[in-house]
Amino acid sequence: MSAHLQNASDTAPFRSCNHEFKVSCETCRLSRICLPLALNSTDLEQLENIIQRGRPLQRNELLYHEGDTFQSIYAVRSGALKAYRTTPDGREQVTGFYLPGEILGMDGISENSHASSARALETAAVCAIPFDSLEKLSAIMPGLQRHLFQLMSREITEDQLLITLLSKNTADERVATLLLSISRRNARRHLSASQFRLPMSRVDIGNYLGLTVETISRVFSRLQKSGVLRVDNKEIEILDQEALQAAANIAG
Amino acid sequence: MSAHLQNASDTAPFRSCNHEFKVSCETCRLSRICLPLALNSTDLEQLENIIQRGRPLQRNELLYHEGDTFQSIYAVRSGALKAYRTTPDGREQVTGFYLPGEILGMDGISENSHASSARALETAAVCAIPFDSLEKLSAIMPGLQRHLFQLMSREITEDQLLITLLSKNTADERVATLLLSISRRNARRHLSASQFRLPMSRVDIGNYLGLTVETISRVFSRLQKSGVLRVDNKEIEILDQEALQAAANIAG
DNA sequence: GGACTCTCTTGATCTGCATCATGGCAGCGA
């Protein structure tokens, strides 16, 4: 296994050695929350056939870059990624964090080139799903078509929630909301909702929430002091779920 | 015509009298930028058959409300609408403005109920496109399926631009960016890019941009004083396009 | 093991926008 990794690490992902990383959706424990969600086993087999699994991405490695020709959407199998776009004056805006079972890259469809970049926050395994194949499949599999529409629609509603968060909420509320979101997404994968390790840095959190690093730090300190959280660098424990919900001030 | 209007104004839109407001996509001057965009005339005819055209909405009338069962997406034929969602503490967040030729309502797909509300900013005519029919059509019309994916993808990238705007830009930059956006969308409809009437109030603009009314007012005054704009209530004239671009500080 | 770098924390000060307050103006119904 580590031999494969070593071997593959100097080749581009998804270019070669697909079979070396062969993992089937059928045995993947994320299949219940990922793309296969709505498919029966015959359909699933067809989906399997188009999915590409490359070597894992290293921390900080790019999955795709803004302007790259759009070819695939991606499902996170392990690890975590951030999506971000670069402003004309060279700054970054983080637009989302993607955890196992989640799909990214759909913003590339409209212009046939990626509107954002995606970078691994830690070692991450990703499935690439070529979009033209997926389109053809979804024309003959109504369940898949619907699921794709739903996925994109969910991305829209989540972006709208972030817009609201940025526009209307205080620093404390923003941070609390992000923590609750991660907690909930962990729970969906049957991980602990109250204790977890943040895959992203304070800088990334601040960037995502429209705040500075210093502010993120201060909010964490405040929430720790008031007994809502235990914070040890990236290790988070939610001590008082109710209080965190209250701090978030939204239907988290 | 005005008789129809009067007659229909006490019935719900899209419930009855579809034929009374029959306008075909084929003769609609928006067809080049609207849904029919990618269709040949045979396919267009099939699309025509599912589209419903109701009576015009009055200013402030709701098109749909958050929580309503999702049935259709909507194309603006004339006038303008705003989409907004209500926060748990009862405030509004405007998430978008929709001008003729633009499509709204796609955020309802994922949960099968509308995630936001839509309200007419002025008298507005709207085409309703029942989504289950549209889904079926798009399974047999590859061009339509692709166009729908692209539309949703564009909504995502636009939301991401707004996220960036809210998170990284000053009041002046936000307002300038909105004005440039409206200008560009007018140009797409072969209207003046430099002179137009804003369909929305200062309150709506502030809400959308995460600012207060007072700030919007001050920014307009400032831009007028510096010779970039001429502002007369909702009438806007862009006197110095370059300067406005510079003020926006983005690839507007 | 020491030097370096990267990330995080905490404190002091500054500032852009919110908030509060007031007044003007246009539209509209009686």
Added chain:
DNA sequence: TCGCTGCCATGATGCAGATCAAGAGAGTCC
């Protein structure tokens, strides 16, 4: 014509979070 209401403008003041500054850990390379 008058009063009412909704929308907009502008001034005075306050505050949340940015900015500036400094230092503490933790991981990594040689």
